[in-house]
Amino acid sequence: MSALFRRRRDVVDGSGTTGPARVDARTKNLTKRLKPGEIAVIDHEDIDRVSAEALVACRPLAVLNAARSTSGRYPNLGPGILLEAGIPLVDDLGPAIMSVREGQLLSVEGAEVRSGATLVAEGTVQDAEVIEANMAEAREGLSTQLEAFAANTMDYVRRERELLLDGIGVPKVRTSFEGRHVLVVVRGYHYKEDLAMLRSYIREYRPLLVGVDGGADAILEAGLRPDMIVGDMDSVSDKALSSGAEIVVHAYRDGRAPGQKRMEDLGVEHVVFPATGTSEDIAMLLADDSGAELIVAVGTHDTLIEFLDKGRSGMASTFLTRLRVGGKLIDAKGVSRLYRTRISTWQLVLLALAGLLALFVALAATNVGQTIFGLSGAWFDDVVNFFRSLVGLAPSAPTT
Numbered sequence: 042m043s044a045l046f047r048r049r050r051d052v053v054d055g056s057g058t059t060g061p062a063r064v065d066a067r068t069k070n071l072t073k074r075l076k077p078g079e080i081a082v083i084d085h086e087d088i089d090r091v092s093a094e095a096l097v098a099c100r101p102l103a104v105l106n107a108a109r110s111t112s113g114r115y116p117n118l119g120p121g122i123l124l125e126a127g128i129p130l131v132d133d134l135g136p137a138i139m140s141v142r143e144g145q146l147l148s149v150e151g152a153e154v155r156s157g158a159t160l161v162a163e164g165t166v167q168d169a170e171v172i173e174a175n176m177a178e179a180r181e182g183l184s185t186q187l188e189a190f191a192a193n194t195m196d197y198v199r200r201e202r203e204l205l206l207d208g209i210g211v212p213k214v215r216t217s218f219e220g221r222h223v224l225v226v227v228r229g230y231h232y233k234e235d236l237a238m239l240r241s242y243i244r245e246y247r248p249l250l251v252g253v254d255g256g257a258d259a260i261l262e263a264g265l266r267p268d269m270i271v272g273d274m275d276s277v278s279d280k281a282l283s284s285g286a287e288i289v290v291h292a293y294r295d296g297r298a299p300g301q302k303r304m305e306d307l308g309v310e311h312v313v314f315p316a317t318g319t320s321e322d323i324a325m326l327l328a329d330d331s332g333a334e335l336i337v338a339v340g341t342h343d344t345l346i347e348f349l350d351k352g353r354s355g356m357a358s359t360f361l362t363r364l365r366v367g368g369k370l371i372d373a374k375g376v377s378r379l380y381r382t383r384i385s386t387w388q389l390v391l392l393a394l395a396g397l398l399a400l401f402v403a404l405a406a407t408n409v410g411q412t413i414f415g416l417s418g419a420w421f422d423d424v425v426n427f428f429r430s431l432v433g434l435a436p437s438a439p440t441t
Contacts, residue, residue, distance in 0.1 A: 058129060058149045060102040062141050068092040069276055075099040080147050084139055087112050088119030091229055097126040103149045106132035107139050110167055111175040114185075120172050134164035197358050200294070201317050204326065211330045212312045216269050216287050218331035222248035225328065225338050226256035226267075227321045228276070232340030235373035236263045239339070248337065251328065253321045256340065257281035271327065272320040274300030282309055289313075289327065291320045318358025329366040336366055339373040 058080070065071035066084040069092065075081055077100040085092060086108040096104055110120045110132035123130045131152055138154060138161060141147065148155045154162050165171065204210045224243065226232060236259065242248075243265065252260050254272030258281050261267070267286040270277060274290060282288065282304070288311035292298035296315050304311040316323045321341055328336050341359075363370065 058102045059146065061144045062105075062147050063101075064139065064141055064143050066107075066139065069095065072096060072099050075101055078102060080105060080149065082107075082138055082141055082147075084108050084136075085110070087114060087117045088123070090118040090122060093119035093122035094230075097122060097128065101128060103129040103131065105134055105138055105147075105149070105154055105162075106130065106164070107134050107136055109133050111172070111179060113175065113178045116176045116179040120167050120175070124167065124169065124172060130167040131164045132167055134162040138162040138164075194360060197317060197361060201358070201361075204316060210314075210316065211327055212289070212314050214269070214287055214289065214312055214327070214331065216249065216331075218249060218328055218333040220332065220334050222246050222335045222337065223251055223328040223333040224248040225251045225253060225321065225324050225336060225341070226259050227253045227338070227340040228255035228259050229340035232256070232259050233263075235339040236260075239337070239373060242337075248335075249328075249333075251324050252277070252281065252286070253324050257284070257286065259340070269324075271314070271324040272300070273298075274303050279307065282307055287312070289323075291316065291323055293317075318362065322358045322362040325362055325366050325370065329369060333369060335371065336369045337371050337373060341372070 060078055060080045062082050063071055063075045063079050064082040068083050068085045068088070071081060071083060072092075072095040075096070079099075079101055081096060081099070081101040081104045083104065084107040088106070088110045104123055110130060111117055120130055120132075129149065131149060131154065134154060141156070141161060145156055147161070152164050152166050153160060154164070224239070226236065243250075249268045250260050250265055251269045251271060252258070252267040254270075254274065255276040257267045257270040257277050261281055261284065266284055267281065269287045269289060270281060271289045272291050274282070274288075288304060288309055290298045290300045290304060290311050290313045292301070292313050292315040294315055294317050296313075298313050298315075301311070301313060314323050314327065316326075321338075325336055325338075
């Protein structure tokens with residue numbers, strides 16, 4: 042066991058941790074108001090990487106999970122991320138923990154959670170050994186998840202083949218994608234780092250910026266303005282929605298669009314896009330069908346484990362969308378390795394030196410230039426003779 046894991050286990054198993062509770066069954070909603078020094082109370086089976094990183098960024102004293110942080114369905118990444126960050130994790134506490142009031146003072150002592158002298162719930166402390174055992178069990182069951190993933194993929198093909206193959210159902214939008222680069226930003230894995238690496242690319246190519254739900258706020262945080270926002274609008278701020286970007290509300294296949302009422306309440310014009318799958322999928326399909334030349338993805342999913350780590354069957358649509366737009370799609374990390382600015386620093390230096398040399402030659406060919414050089418030579422002689430006189434040397438011969 043690493044020293045970090047031993048240290049954090051001592052914290053949980055020792056004198057305990059005490060702080061006010063922040064309670065929400067949806068982790069992404071909780072992280073919007075969770076503050077450092079508070080205790081996060083969630084009901085999240087199979088904590089995924091994005092949720093864990095969002096919790097780590099909030100710096101809570103501990104995370105208390107009503108559900109199992111790793112169910113054994115697949116080797117999810119979240120528990121290990123929390124433990125590596127030094128945040129105690131107690132899971133499988135049961136529904137009783139969700140009855141805790143917002144702001145109620147809780148004490149975490151080992152696997153026990155108390156409010157004052159009252160035992161609220163008892164679960165399982167997630168330490169290095171427990172996580173390692175859970176991961177081994179989950180890897181054994183991975184084949185079952187692969188079979189389910191394949192079945193979901195085929196089901197998605199049957200339901201959305203017209204959209205995938207012919208683009209039937211893609212709404213008309215006012216934003217012109219034709220021949221443009223499009224940057225699709227999802228608030229997912231390492232999106233901040235990816236955006237930072239793409240600064241030069243954005244400055245030079247001026248791609249259309251499409252924020253997927255909270256990705257629109259990520260664009261604003263980077264000092265940029267989104268051209269379009271796509272999603273069910275449950276995790277994007279009013280500031281982003283009022284930024285002037287075109288709004289595309291992701292709806293269910295039957296036409297129900299939970300985010301539409303919010304747009305109507307804000308008085309924001311919007312277009313509804315009914316489709317199965319995730320909002321990042323329909324953003325890419327929309328860009329592809331509208332004639333985008335290149336689609337650059339920030340914070341999206343790349344690997345099979347990342348697809349499974351999202352924890353929902355709808356990720357099959359993401360896999361198929363990648364196949365549909367694959368000829369145009371580039372991951373942001375790939376762009377950062379492949380892309381270089383067209384004019385390097387050394388090229389600029391050489392260009393400046395060449396300009397100075399050309400100026401020198403041009404001046405030398407004119408009477409005015411020769412006079413300037415003569416005066417410069419006399420001034421230089423005076424400076425040299427001044428320093429020679431300081432050390433007792435005879436004056437040097439004048440420069441002709």
